[in-house]
Amino acid sequence: MCFKLCCCLRLGCCRAEDSSYSSFAPPSLTSFNMRTETDGFRLNFLPPMFNFRRVRPDDGNNGNNGNNGNNGNAAATDGRPSPGEEKPPNVVLSFHQLMAAARLCEAGRLLLEREERLFAAPQEREALVRHREEARALAADRGALRDLVLQTVSRSLDPDEEAGGGALEALASALRAVTQEEDRDRRWAQSGGEPPAWRPAGWRALHDAALRRLVEERMDNPAAAGAPQPGRSSLQADVCAMGRQLKEDLLHVVRAVRGCYPPGMDVCNAYARLYHRTFSARLRNITEFGLEDKDGSFLLQWVNEFYPEVLQKPELAGEIDVDALGKLLPDNVLKPLEDQYLSTQQGELSTFIGRVLQEAQQSWSKGEEPAREDGCFVSPVSYDVIQLINGMVTSAQRVVGDLHKAQSITSPLKDLMERFRIFQNDVMKQNKPNSRPAMKANLGCIEQFRVVLQENRHLFRQEVRENCLQVLADMKQSAHAYLLKPVHEGLKPHYRKLGTSDWLNKPVFEKLLAGIEKELQDLQGSIESCHQELVGRLHQEVTAEYLTRLLKGQVKLKDKEQQLKGYVTVKDNAESLDDLFLKMGSQEVRLKDILTKIAEVLKLQDLPAIQMQVASLGKDYPDLSEKHVSALLKLKTNLSRADRKTVKDVLTDTRSQHSGDADRPFFSGVVVK
Template sequence: MMLTETEGFRWNFLPGFNFRRNPRRQAGVNTTTNNTTTTTTDGHDSPSEQIPQTVIVTFEQMLEVKRLCEAGQLLIQREECLFGDIREEEEEEALTHHEEEVKKLATDRRALEDLVLQTLRLSLSLGEVSLEVLTSAVKAVKQEDDQDQLWTQRDWTTPAWRPSGWKKLHDSKLCNLVEERMDMDNPLTPPADQVDQSTIQADIHSMGRRLKEDLLFVVDVVKSCYPPQLDICNLYGRLYHQTLSARLRKIADFGLEDKDCTFLLRWVNEYYPQILQKPELASEIDVEALGKLLPEQLLKPLEDQYLNKQQEELMKYIGHVLEEAKQKWNNGEEPTREEGCFVSHVAYDIIQLINGMVTSAEKVVGDLHKAQNLTSELEDLMQRFKIFQNDVIKQNKPNSQPIIKANLGCFEQFRDVLEKKSHLFKKDVQKNCLDVLADMEQSAHTYLLKPVHEALKPQYRKLGTSDWLNKPLFEKLLVSIENELQGLQGSIVSSHQVGGIKAIKHTL
């Protein structure tokens, strides 16, 4: 490796020492031991009497100004001179002769290694290390790695420090750095703006914030200090992923309250993917290669805990809605009217809750199929709704008809969500609930049309005689049907129309 002399400086490998060179060494290595070099001013050699005094740039001086790559080049040159292509019969003599120089080189290498690792430790602290120094440290690591590779191709006596493994040291140092930074902001108690969070939630939130900020800094700043082949963004991505995963595993093993369980699942399946999907990061980090933050054997118990709790809450709330409707009926209350129609909020309240909880559960567990389990007991609740309606019809209280009319609107709302938002339900649950609705709707129409048919029975009998073709009689029947159907007013328009059609079909 040849080093250049620039701007009045020259490299000084071992000041005051003349290297013993083997004649078979490769050409091109500067072996001059003069203490001065000739400089130029206008492209021509200056007269000897005008030669300015030159500055000897030593290894120590390079370390002092943190020109780490150049310092490493000096050491590699010294290594080449001490451990070059020495003949076997000269090997013992050469090594003995240069024993002190080898020890000095080993000492200098340790000094350089320490400074390089110290610089890497400050990689994510822009105020404590300049980009130039970090770039120089990275180059020093790269050239050491290249030198390791070069020595694997030689038959010469290998220095004790080869392979140096600086690339592994680099990765290990960055791993330690990431672990330290993930601990930096972890609070013993939640900060003032997160007083509603538990200590576990505040800890996870803090680590997530640190991960996002540091990865963005790597992409925006640190990346410029590394050659593309080192793929530094993916390296940091893996390190942060592994560190966060290890921390969350410990938390998951701890045994969590429902609130903390939900928060942890949401971080794993929603918030963390959102961070990595930021355009700045997604273009630099192979997200798919990272995999899940937690393994399936840890996720499943957490998911079961969350889904069981959510299902319990959903069924409890739906049961409360049905019980409230039943209580109003028992108290003789009529449903409210909107635009002249009786309305019930049973379906609306239940649908809103189902939609919200299943949609939220899909984000929390990261799987729609698992989230659909929340509605697995919906058929049983629809059966309870059916039993309630049967009681309303059977007892036929003064407020029974208004309630059944209001229920017709519920059936339409339930059917609409079961058919148009089928993703909220498993197929068997959807089908069974639609069947229950069909039965309830049929019972409601039969109940509401019963008075109509009883009032029209006398005229139905006349249709069985020869007078059935009598136009006035037929017109009278139609008028009677229309008058009787006025009793269906108060149900939603579509149900009113269906009831009228059924009455006419029954007549014909």
């Protein structure tokens, strides 16, 4: 078989390092030496359709002696070549055969050699006609190769079973063809000579445009598109389909297509940028028509949660520069969607809390007592509200991608907490039979709200958290006062005898202890932590009342013996009171220490020792005033006014040097006239 010279030039392998190509110099710098025989591309093993044998002119009897009619390379033993020395037939593939075999780089190399021959040297006048004809033929073949290269690139993302076997090999060959065309463009530009009409060919730009069209087509017609799933709108189905197509295609690029590209083309990031821009453009188009709440929140979730999760997949994260892509939608598009979503969430939170409070109020108005759990009154108000707040803020953070924005959902909580306080005040004011159980249940709600506000700060903005904590502190204070008021009224007859001669000489305090123990039984019903705090509050108030009565000065300790007796009485009372309240759950162990130090002042006779004891009290309790010290010292009638002033001066100096436990005042509750 013979081939035209223009199609059958000698080929090496299609690699950049091939010396016959890499040593190419532009026609202005080199001359072209025409070979007299038409060499071609030889393959030793080909499929049957390409199993051509090239017959040389010297095959058979070529005018030499008959003994030399066989191939000169064969051994002349029995007239046949020996098996070890027999060569396979040399096969040459034409340009069109290489195209049919999808060996596009090798086909392109043939065209480059034809171009080199045609434009290597100036043409004589009689050869110009033939030159123009060959150039037109070459341009036509180049167009065919270009179209097939772009077609191959456009099928880059088809699975192998759809694209046909060897699709990746064909793609790799097509990309090498693009690379060698770009190299030839650069060489022509550097040569300064007059290039062919098709130079620069710009195949890299054509390749990039083909990828862009490919991505846009796949995002416009995603494979996963179909009927919406139950509960999803058609818009949500479309966005999901595009997102799924993007993910699958990028994974295919990383797993398969990447290996066909030279590293310098950075194909993974190229595809990522194209998909990012295309997906962004499609989503922007969707937002222009206004969205329902559910569709808007779904779109935000794709932008801030689902899409970043796709890019952070281990296979993709190592190949794609995610930070360089930026956000899927710009801020001016996202802000209206975020405002719409957050406003809707705020409204839902307000509605829900209002409904929870209304149900609690209706239950109390009907005379119903709160439910009991483990013998304690409980209310669902705090549990339901806390669960909703936690879920809404956590979800909003994922949807809008910003915790500070998500926290704005809880802004209505300030007003809603005020509604809770108004409801509690109404319960106390009306003082129905079920009001005390309701208040015990409310103490549990207040504590649960407080814990969440202090330990889950990320759910709230600072001003909301501080405002709500203040409201809760006031509510707890008023609830304690309401529950303890009847207790103090029951103990009032016993209070009156404290600090009197009867208290000093008769078992008055034992009756007070018995009364306290009885009243404490009626305080039960709150959850354990709240009950302990309530009992501790009673412990502190009883101790303050004890000192208030003592400092009224109804009893006078005139000498050392009476002062010692006063010391023993106060000390014994402190221990008995402490034992009772600790047994009932109080944690206020400091109160025993206060009474013990007061008793020490009564016992001491030496003025410097009294000064040291008062200084110790002032250091530990900054709310201890000069009035308190003066009333205490007046019980010791053997102290002069000057002595009392000396002791009070020590207190003034001590308070200026030490802050003490200012957060837990005690003496401010001890009333001294």
